[in-house]
Amino acid sequence: MDHSNMAGMDHSSINMSNTAPPVSASTQTSDSNIVDGKNLTLVATESSLEVKPGTTLPVWTFNNSVPGPQIRVKVGETVRVTLKNELPEPVSIHWHGYPVPNAMDGIPGVTQDAVVPGKTFTYEFKATVPGTYWYHSHQDSVNQLDRGLYGSLIVEDPKEQYDRDYTLVLDEWMSMGLMDMSNMGNMNGMDHSSMPGMDHGNMNSNHGTNTSSDSPAAGSHDMSMYDIYTINGKTGDAINSLPVKKGDKVRLRFINAGYLTHKLHIHGHDYRIIATDGQPVNSPALISNQLIAIAPGERYDIEFTADNPGKWLIEEHGDEDRMKNMRTVIAYEGSNSSVTSDWKEDQPLFDLTKYGAATNMKFTLNQPYDHEETLNLNTSVLNGETVYTINDKVFPNTDKIHVQKGDIVKVKFINKSPKDDHPMHLHGHFFQILSKNGKPIEGSPIIKDTLNVKPGEEYVVAFEADNPGDWMFHCHDLHHASAGMVTDVHYSDYNSNYTPDPTVGNKPE
Structure with missing residues (x-):
């Protein structure tokens, strides 16, 4: 595509009372924030972001930009990105939606150790599937995404040509600053201006399998804080x-x-x-x-x-x-x-x-499958805390989906939560949607990696186990993932050479 027709970037002024260096906010429409991913270094660092005149937030960034640089490559090229960590906490990069080799998936404690402060890690994979994807930290991701550690990944199809090509990354923030979610139960009367960083990780400090939705405390987290x-x-x-x-x-x-x-x-x-x-x-x-x-x-x-x-x-x-x-x-x-x-x-x-026109589909509802799984998604209470369950269990005690390479897998999602949406994301694979609420898909075949299941809805999807490894399957409202709604697709015929370092403090969700 011709980037020369793209509009310039808005480098707005920053409230320099924040000690961290200012960050650029980009429309992702300028050559100055679109980078070649064939050999790139992303530096994770603290900064500050002026979301509008007079409102500046403390953020964590890749290359001092929110979103981080847009990585663009063409089909067939090799992506090579070195992550350098200048943050006070470990960090990683997950390539959301992209079928990378398992060792490149960026999941601390599962595929790699998180990159500790002062260290680097190089991600390398071939760009084989065109389209719109993104990247983000998967170390303590509910917090690190909230702080700004994300960017877009565009794999260009040389057959597609556009005069204008704009990327719009949607997000939510809090004007009170990034709060400590571990104190959410005691917020009345608090001085929010003194809150340092947001910590969602304590929402589910005691994982278990004995859950109940009878408690009046059961229900969705209050998301109105994102103003x-x-x-x-x-x-x-x-x-x-x-x-x-x-x-x-x-x-x-x-x-x-x-x-x-x-x-x-x-x-x-x-x-x-x-x-x-x-x-x-x-x-x-x-x-x-x-x-x-x-x-x-x-x-x-x-x-x-x-x-x-x-x-x-x-x-x-x-x-x-x-x-x-x-x-x-x-x-x-x-x-x-x-x-x-x-x-x-x-x-x-x-x-x-x-939407779209029906055509031959890779999978059908009635074909034979090697595995058929049902994932009941629910909201519950455990030890006084709201948790999010898969088949009445919370991670890491959820049941893995065991497969071998070449298996064909059918999965039924049933959202039993009274109020919560659950956008379910499968790492390393695409799945095809076969039916919604018992009715077969009418239009174009729908291939996705993230599917939002609303309360009361039921979807059936299918995928081929064509990318060996250990892959997370979780809700991408990361509040829900951090509070239990995670499982794994585990290839029994895959042997990993990775052994987690117990001193790193890996937090895969």
Whole structure:
């Protein structure tokens, strides 16, 4: 693609009262923050991020940027990224959605030791599958993602050409700063300004299998603390616009790096949803005026032709003030018009299970499978703490899914939580969605690595065990993962050469 047509990056001013160096917030639309991943060093370091004028947050970054640099390679190239840790805590990099070799998956205590302060680790893998992916720390990930340790990974298909190619990374923050979640039970009357770093890890300090949902304490965690919604590290009017020219072929890559689902509305244009989680949709139809729900960990790629000059909103739909600040503008060059909305009441929610054209699918509901698993997802209480369970167990006591290379596996998700969504993410593999709530998929085959299962919903998916290793399978609301909703896909015919170092303090979730 031609990066020369991309808009410049907004290097906003930083409140220098924070002792850490300032961070750049990028629209991921400038050569200055798009890097070649064939030989790259990512430095994890402390910094500060001005999400809007007057609001600066303490953050952890890759290369002093939130999001971190966008890594771009072409299919067939080898990605070689050296992680250098200048943080006070160990860190790692997981390549979310990408089928890397198991040793490169970045899971502390499972595939590697976390990189301790002052040390390095080099990740190397071949880019074989085009699409939109991302990377993030998987060491104590509920905390380290919240602090800003993430970025995008784009594997380009040389057959695809766009005049404009924008990546929009969605996230949520707290204006009170990054809190210590271990004190959440005693927040009344606290001086939040003194809270140092956010620690979600104590939500489930005593893992076990004897859980009960009868306690009145059972229920979802309060996510209202996330009062700042951002796109590429900026919020509200501070978010950069997306310049286009009439006639441009435009691609928008949405990545949800946060812990909440965001329903987005694209104004003024018909568009196609051409990929989900990096995988193409078959014969995507033109749609408009629909809400696109993007759950934690998911990616949606959208294509449109710039055929309606003016300034048009892309915004989150919702009545809460924090939602109204997740917005950017499709801005036609030379247009002097005001920002326009074509919002209508009762806009439908986009339904991926009925979109695109049916074609031959790799898996079917009725074919024979080597393994059939049911994962009952639930919210419960253990020793007075909210936990998130798979088949009434919490990690590390959940039952592994045992496979051998070449096995075909069918998995049924059933969300029994009364209020909680569970975006389930499988490492190292893609899976195909076969049915939703007992009804077979009607449209294009749907291939994903992250699937949001809402309360009361039931999905059946299938995958081939084609990437030997030990792979995590967990909820990507990482509050839920850190409180138990994790299992593993374990290849019995895989022998790892890795032995964990007990002195490192590996925290895979």
